[in-house]
Amino acid sequence: MPAAESSRSRRTRRFRRRLRTRIILSFVLLGMFLSAFIAAATFYVQNRVENRVISDTLVKNNDLYAEGFYRDPNAVGVAFEKIQGRMFSVDRLDRVPGEWKNLDNGVHELSAPDTGDDDRIYKLAVRKDPQYWFFLAYDIAEERESQNRLKTALVVLVVLLSGLSLFVGWWSASRVMSPVSELASRLRAYRGSSNPRPLAPHFPEDEVGELAKALDDYSERLTEVVQRDREFNADVSHELRTPLAIIRGSVELMLSRPDMDEKTRTRIQRIQRAEQQCTDLISALLLLSRNERGHGNTDVARVADQLLDAHRATLGGKPLTLRMEGEGGVTVDSPEAALSVALGNLIGNAVKYTKEGEVVVRLLPDAVEVIDSGPGLSKEDAARLFERGYRGTHAGHSHGGGIGLSIVSRLCALYDWQVNVRPGEPKGVVATLRFSPARDDAADTQDGTVSA
Known part of the structure; x- marks a missing residue:
């Protein structure tokens, strides 16, 4: 798998939530939003109804106050605990409080400094007649305190319902996922x-x-x-x-x-x-x-030498030199047949696509390199070279079904080997068959790599 695709797959797995988590999250979100909606609706309705009742009451009482004054001016001036009425003649408007003068007829919410640290909040009903102005004030401090308490209670209710939803979601998810987890456990067994x-x-x-x-x-x-x-x-x-x-x-x-x-x-x-x-x-x-996985004690140098001899006999008049360099003594724990097929496909490809020059099999302490002087390797070939049925751009009309390197990659996966190809310098291809994990990450940066 290419490095970019593997990285995307890991990111997808990292952000993918488990089914149990999704069930719990669904319950929590449902409970939280439902309780928040109910709380907001309750607060809105309560506040709207209260304001409407207070406003209607103030207007009604202010009208009664004005009508009572016109009937008997000497009987007006009664002050209640929460409602206070005041009347001013248009000839004495200088006595009207400054914040009241420019108010229109109707009900207004105002605040005024109190003896304490907080301002006094009240609603004021205004009626301005040609001869007299009537004002009726209603202290709503208690109502505001009640609203604050209601708001606090609703917030606590939302938190409690969200916690309850979390518990119900966890319990439901455990009940729902229990048989699925048991099924997965039996499958793993x-x-x-x-x-x-x-x-x-x-x-x-x-x-x-x-x-x-x-x-x-x-x-x-x-x-x-x-x-x-x-x-x-x-x-x-x-x-x-x-x-x-x-x-x-x-x-x-x-x-x-x-x-x-x-x-x-x-x-x-x-x-x-x-x-x-x-x-x-x-x-x-x-x-x-x-x-x-078959076992054995196979000499890599001996197998490589046999393969080169076999290919020399098939060259005919092709101007190509096959040689081996490096020290022998490297052995692998596999049957000779497995190593012969894996290394033979790499050498066979190098011989097939190199018209002239040389093919060198280089023995390393833990690997074998097959180096040719052929036409080189394109990026598309490097990315798809080990796919079953894929034939490179230089295959032309040559025989083969494109399964040789696929078999090599499967053998590498079976024996924990690594095989990679990269462009040579200045041309050609370098194919490496490594019999143990790479000591550094350099091999993973090559153009094409297949490992277990």
């Missing part, structure tokens, strides 16, 4: 098992039970496919080994004849190399199909 037990009998007839049935059905069909695939690979391997063994024996007998001419001997040796290549490929593919 079957990891690596070739014959997993049915899951459906452990769950009731609900959505999780339906999911368990679907997983059982999928597991059964997948097991059948894997079993048929393994049987097919084993049968093909067995059936192909028999004619290959016959070919090997016949070739050895023919090569043992001393009277054979050199031209015929060369052709028979080519058949012998092809038989060995088929045998190695069958062994490697059988390991991949079984996903099991």
Whole structure:
């Protein structure tokens, strides 16, 4: 997987919430918004109704106050605890408080300094007649205090309901996710098992039970496919080994004849190399199909030398030099067939696409490099070189289905090897097969890398 795609995948997984968390969050948000809406609506309605009642009461009482004055001027001037009425003649408007003079008829909310630190809040009903102005003040300090208490109570209610929603959400999520978690746990317990037990009998007839049935059905069909695939690979391997063994024996007998001419001997040796290549490929593919790692103590230098000899015999008149450099002694824990297929594909590609020059197999302490002087590597080829069925831009009309390097990448994943390709200098391609994790991160910055 390319580094950029892997980074995007990690970011997606980091921000993806678990289903349990989403359920709890849904309950909390629902409870919080619902309680906040109810609290806001309650406060709004209570405040609106209270203001309407006070305003209507003030207007009504101010009208009564004015009418009473016109009926009996000597009877006006009664002061109540919360309502105070005052009347001014238009001839004596200098006595009207400054904040009242410019008010229109109706009800207004005002504040005035009190004896304490806080201002006194009151509503004032105004009625201005041609001869007299009437004012009726209503102290709303208690109502404001009641509103503040109501607001505090509603905030506490929102917090309590949000906490309750959190608890209900956590409890509901635990109840809902319990069978799903059990299903996941049973699936993890079957990891690596070739014959997993049915899951459906452990769950009731609900959505999780339906999911368990679907997983059982999928597991059964997948097991059948894997079993048929393994049987097919084993049968093909067995059936192909028999004619290959016959070919090997016949070739050895023919090569043992001393009277054979050199031209015929060369052709028979080519058949012998092809038989060995088929045998190695069958062994490697059988390991991949079984996903099991074979063991051995394979000499890398000896395998590389054999592969170079085999390719030298197929060059014909091609002006290409094949050589090996570096010190031997490197061994890997794998069958010779697996290493031969992996390294043979890298050398084979270098020989195929290099028209002239040289192909060098360089032995390193923990890796092998295959360096050619071919046409080089494009960015698109480097990004897709190990995809199954992909053929590079320089493939042209050459034979091959584009699966060789795909097999190499699968062998690397099986044996925890690393394979990468990068452009050479000044041209060509450098393919590296590393048998142990890289000691630094430089290999990961190359144009194309495949590892376990």
